Amino acid sequence: MTDDRKIEGAEDLISNLPDVILQHILCFVPTTKDAISTSLLSRRWRYVWCEVPSLSLDVGTLTTAAWVNEALTRYTAPKTKSFHLTIKYVMKNIPYMDTWIKFAMSHNVENLSLNFLHYYGGYKLPDFFYNSSSVKQLNITSCCYKHTIVPAECTVSWTSLRNLSLTCCSLPDESMAKILSGCPILENLSLNFLRRRHH
Structure with missing residues (x-):
């Protein structure tokens, strides 16, 4: 598996986590602006930050x-x-x-x-x-x-x-x-x- 495919697989694994876990992770980013920027990652992430x-x-x-x-x-x-x-x-x-x-x-x-x-x-x-x-x-x-x-x-x-x-x-x-x-x-x-x- 290439490095790119490994990274893609890791991203998919994270995206499949429940919202509550993703929101807990976003609590550790420096600012809310950074948390909101994750909404651009994919459709899955679009509204995750809204309940951090x-x-x-x-x-x-x-x-x-x-x-x-x-x-x-x-x-x-x-x-x-x-x-x-x-x-x-x-x-x-x-x-x-x-x-x-x-x-x-x-x-x-x-x-x-x-x-x-x-x-x-x-x-x-x-x-x-x-x-x-x-x-x-x-x-x-x-x-x-x-x-x-x-x-x-x-x-x-x-x-x-x-x-x-x-x-x-x-x-x-x-x-x-x-x-x-x-x-x-x-x-x-x-x-x-x-x-x-x-x-």
Whole structure:
């Protein structure tokens, strides 16, 4: 058997695996854009990515907001285990950010990661963000202390949260008490390069 035929046979073997196994494999590709590119392999792969339980979106470099919106309309998994969102040039993406975060939370996301890069102000995490019974791990990274976590008017109810990491965020004095009271089973708290805000 030639090398080409061996490769073709291997591809057929992989394609014959059940969807759930293929979707598990696609969880390990770097980004959702890479996962979607597998839909071009063959008809068998066309819709496999649509129910991958992990989404990783990089908005501003690899993809545009319009591309992300289109991808999310095609996504059919009832639950998203992991949702990683990296947003560059946040200002121009502000109109969509609440929608993307709400999408993740409406799919009962367990591992949520938000990375805000090249941020120039103007965006506040929505109130509904602070209420979730599904999120178990939460990571928020800003680039220049512009994101205020748990502003005064918000309450926190992250009843399933076990791991919380905040990096380069602004934290009002009263926020920590709200976080601790709203996370009854919190096990690990990582605070990196935070700026305290006094009232």
